[in-house]
Amino acid sequence: MKKYAIDFSHSTIGFSVKHMMISRIHGTFESYSGEIVSSNIEQMQDANISITITVASVSTKNHDRDVHLVSPDFFDADVYPKIVFTSTYIDNLDDKTFAIHGDLTIKNITRPIVFTTVYTGKGVNPWAQEVFGFQAKAQIDRRDFNLVYNTFLETGGVLISDEIDVIVDLELNPL
Template sequence: MKKYAVDFSHSTIGFSVRHMMLSKIHGTFESYKAEIAVSDIEQLEDANILFTIAVASVSTKNLDRDVHLVSPDFFDADIYPKIIFTSTYIEKLEKQKFAIHGDLTIKKITKPIVFTTVYTGNGVNPWAQEVYGFQAKAKIDRRDFNLVYNTILETGGVLISDEIDVVVDLEINPL
């Protein structure tokens, strides 16, 4: 198995959530570690993937909201400082499309999740290093992880939707 490193300056772990049932708020996690090992990076089926995300690194471009997200109302980062994803198995869906099944742990609650993942290609960067690209998408229900804070709006809707879209864009390099 060959190991790969994430190129952090060209990768993003992002999420979005509907706000007031009108628009979407987007955010990222700025600090994370990844362990990726696979015999053939373009095939993925035998890959072992582990991501550990620092909850306190959440960024939505609004400091007050970011502080609220790491508070006990949401992630409670002082008690639960990490989000962890561990792949369990990977199935090939199409030529360059895969379903990465795994366990997602938030606030010590572990639930199965599936990332629909597209291999976006490879190349050699200006420093003669191999580069491989992937985009992975999933939807989670935040209530499954005890992220239940919300407010009822006067119009009858809610401030924050329960469904969270997760998008991971990765550039990786062989070690």
């Protein structure tokens, strides 16, 4: 088994949520760590993946919203400072597409999740190091993790949708 490091300057853990039923708000987590091991990263079949996200690093490019997201109304980062994903098994859907099954823990609530993951290719960076790219997507219902804050709109509907799209772009380097 070979270990892989995340190239943080070329990777993103992001999300989007529908706002007022008409547009989407996008955000990222700026601080996270990961442990990825596999005998063949391009095949992913035997990969073990663990990602830990620092909740307080959330960024939606709006300071007041970010402060609200880490408050007890949402993530309650003082009590639950980490989000953790741990893979449980991986299905090969085709040559470059995988279903990565795992457990996602937010606010000490763990739920199963499946990331549809595309192997986007490999290359050699300017320092002669191999790099591998992946994009993973999933959707969660925030209520499953006790992220229930919301406001009803006078015009009908809600301020924040319950469905959160999670998009992870990773560039990995073998160690």
